[in-house]
Amino acid sequence: MDKKIFEMHAEICKVFTNPKRLEIISLLRDGEKTVNDLTELAGVPQANVSQHLTVLRQNNVVTTRRNGANIYYKIANPKILQACDLMREVLLEKLAENEELVKRML
């Protein structure tokens, strides 16, 4: 029944399992950027940025707009950022917990 939804959900989540893609998403947080912008900001080879952008585009995480030779990428749905933020919070809370644990052991 819901199985199909779980499969699609899992598929989408694969987009977020690569650190470079997460960095790109983060870089797009406050507005659209060109491939070149992203390449420089992330410090990753252009071809690789492009490969990741393809994945993001195919999964409707970003949308594009062409302006001359440049292509601007932006986040398609703000809820995606919210979801990323929540996961990051979970992560940071866990890190904080572990830090306390370490402190208590000294």
Add this chain to the structure above:
Amino acid sequence: MDKKIFEMHAEICKVFTNPKRLEIISLLRDGEKTVNDLTELAGVPQANVSQHLTVLRQNNVVTTRRNGANIYYKIANPKILQACDLMREVLLEKLAENEELVKRML
């Protein structure tokens, strides 16, 4: 700088890239359940459920409590459910869009 955070974030997200794990998470939504419960509800071989629970446990997505021969699993942090829900909303919105597209083509 943030690179390390992005790596950890990506690592955590890997937990959500398997449909069976998402189903298990969904089954735990309204309270703790034993491995047996989950096995029956999901209709997946016990060993496989156990493998997925191991992944969930190792990534602090679930916590466990033993009671006799049974082990109860539950979601560790409600924010995880929130994040899952948000992603599912994004997914459903996209599906709705596509449905409209198809309709307009008839």
Add this chain to the structure above:
DNA sequence: AGGAAAGATTCATATATACGAATATTCATA
């Protein structure tokens, strides 16, 4: 038209993941 800049694609390879099958561990109870 020709060249350069911006971006995308293809391919090969290395690495990770999922799952079934078989086996092991843990606990309760007779």
Add this chain to the structure above:
DNA sequence: TATGAATATTCGTATATATGAATCTTTCCT
């Protein structure tokens, strides 16, 4: 302490993913 029920682990294999290198496409400018 032997047995059965509940759960976990290990291993082999098939499949997916990430990345560098090389190549291609599109657009702009002269």
